[in-house]
Amino acid sequence: MSLIDEALSANATIANDYDPSRGKPPAPEIAIVTCADPRLTDIEQMLGLAHADVDMIRNFGTVIDDDAVRSLVLSTRLLGTREIMIINHTDCGMLRFTDSELEDRLRKETGQAPIAPAKFYSFTDAEANTKEQIQKARSHPWISPEVPVRGFVYDVSTGRLREVFAGGETVTG
Numbered sequence: 700m701s702l703i704d705e706a707l708s709a710n711a712t713i714a715n716d717y718d719p720s721r722g723k724p725p726a727p728e729i730a731i732v733t734c735a736d737p738r739l740t741d742i743e744q745m746l747g748l749a750h751a752d753v754d755m756i757r758n759f760g761t762v763i764d765d766d767a768v769r770s771l772v773l774s775t776r777l778l779g780t781r782e783i784m785i786i787n788h789t790d791c792g793m794l795r796f797t798d799s800e801l802e803d804r805l806r807k808e809t810g811q812a813p814i815a816p817a818k819f820y821s822f823t824d825a826e827a828n829t830k831e832q833i834q835k836a837r838s839h840p841w842i843s844p845e846v847p848v849r850g851f852v853y854d855v856s857t858g859r860l861r862e863v864f865a866g867g868e869t870v871t872g
């Protein structure tokens with residue numbers, strides 16, 4: 700039995716206790732872009748935020764790419780979120796390879812060289828990378844200048860956030 704089959708079976712039982720109020724239309728207050736790493740799941744709890752208040756946008760490596768921008772524009776313009784948090788983290792898997800290494804490996808393993816994805820967005824420094832993502836979100840013309848964009852590195856060994864400023868300096872928080 701696959702995990703998906705197990706999940707389907709579990710859902711049939713767990714849904715018996717579902718709270719229908721969870722199906723109400725959302726009214727999120729903040730958009731968070733973070734990594735798909737399972738250690739970042741439920742990051743709301745570490746921030747003392749209610750799930751209902753957060754539009755959670757996740758991808759591998761906390762990248763502000765076309766799709767993250769698409770979600771941020773929808774979140775801030777249509778759903779009414781008023782702040783953006785970008786939360787990178789220590790020990791990210793994207794620190795462990797370079798794009799060209801991975802591309803070489805995939806070409807060898809598959810014998811194919813497709814045109815997409817054009818980039819995997821691996822990085823070598825979480826702080827510098829976060830700074831770049833802040834700048835990318837901040838510079839997008841469809842993300843209002845009135846919406847603050849702040850970036851952080853979450854330490855998976857302590858559960859603490861360290862703010863990263865697009866200007867360079869960092870403060871322990």
Ligand SMILES: [Zn+2]
Nearest residue numbers: 734736791792
């Ligand atoms: Zn990660």
